[in-house]
Amino acid sequence: MLRNHEIRLVLLSMSTISLIMLIAAAFVSLAAVVLVLITSISLIGCSLLFTRVRYHEIEKLSGYLRRISGGDYSLDVRDNREGEISILKNTIYKVTVMLSEQSALLHKDKVHLTDAISDISHQLKAPLTSMMVMADLLDDPQLPGTKRAEFTRNIRIQLERLDWLVSSLLKLSKIDAGTVQFKKDQVRVAKLIEKALQPVLIPIDIKEQTISITGEDNVSFLGDLNWTTEAIINVLKNGVEHTQVGGTIAISFSENPLFTEISIQDNGKGISKEEIPSIFKRFYKGKGAGEGSSGIGLSLAHSIITKQNGDIDVQSEVDKGSQFRIRFYKRIV
Structure with missing residues (x-):
């Protein structure tokens, strides 16, 4: 002293x-x-x-x-007496609680990161293994020309899948990190739907599906056209994938003083009640998911929509189809 x-x-x-x-x-x-x-x-x-x-x-x-x-962080030095030492003790306790909460969040983030890396590795491993096997087979000089063309086409398909997967994961990581600056433009829904349909017109044509669009031309909302198009594309792809040949996909949109709503409904396989709470989770694959499904599309759509003051939900019955409802609110709710 x-x-x-x-x-x-x-x-x-x-x-x-x-x-x-x-x-x-x-x-x-x-x-x-x-x-x-x-x-x-x-x-x-x-x-x-x-x-x-x-x-x-x-x-x-x-x-x-x-x-x-x-x-x-389990110690408690709170002191309810008067004096600067007591004030210091209480302040230190508050900082301790804050540090404890931050430590728990960091641990949670580490677990989430570990799980994400594991899931990503699993998603990348399948197409890479498939391409390695086909590349080895292509080295065989005795391989018939038809098989060579088939393997080459399959490798191209897997590369396209990898490109989409990496691109989607990058978009998700940007959204999670908060680095995406969503624009706040007046977006006409009719233009949005027209733009989102372009990438899925060929699959729709191949499966001979019917598309119907209902809505007024002046329906709009405040948001980012390009990012929202990405979200709608993923919802449409999900509908096309899970709707049988000759099925129908109905798109409708409307506006009221509270929100602008977009509905995408199909008459496909539908989703069981047990699966509905999980379909927007990252890397979740439903029972009826295709072999090439990665469980990213709906998760990406959910992230994009919720970051723009919106929400998305689904109503579905097995063998009767699904209806995705997207709402963009005019005020923060």
Whole structure:
């Protein structure tokens, strides 16, 4: 304690004042000298005792902070008494709780990252393994031309799948990191649907499916045309994939004072009640998912829509089809 420069300075000041008072008291009487001496010793002693108690409390707090730095967040030093030490204890406790919460979130993020990396590795492994096998077969000079063309086409399909998968994962990671700046333009839904249909027209034609579109030309919402197109494309792809040959996909949109709604309905396989809560989860594949499904499309659509003050839900019955309803709210709800 006496190694503290400030305490030595206080003691020196008090001792100097006491000495001056003793000299002054000597000119009065011996009794005054004794009284001043006793008072000075008492005051200096009380000051030292008080300082020692404070030092002891600070030492305890230092030990507490050392334990916190070691990862022990279970300690509780809250003190409801008055005084700056009590205020300091309560403040340290609040910081400890905050650090504990942050530590839990970091652990959760690490687990999530580990699971995501595992899922991504699994998604990439299948097409890569398939391409490696076909590339080895292509090395055979005796391979028939028809098989060579088939393997080459399959490799191209797998490469396209990989390209889409990596692109979607990159988009998801940007959205999760909050680096995507969504525009707030007035988007006409008719133009949005027209743009989103372009990539799926060929699959629709191959499966001889029928598309119907219902809605007024002036229906619009505030959002980002390009990113919302990406979301709608993924919902449409899901509908085309799970709708049988000759099936129908009905798109309708409307607007009211609260929100703009887009409905995409098909008469395909449908989704079981048990699966509905999970279909927007990343890498989730339903029981009826195709072999090339990655479980990314609907998750990406959900992220894009919710980041633009919207929501998406689904109503479905097995063998009767599914209806995806997308709403963009005009005010934050």
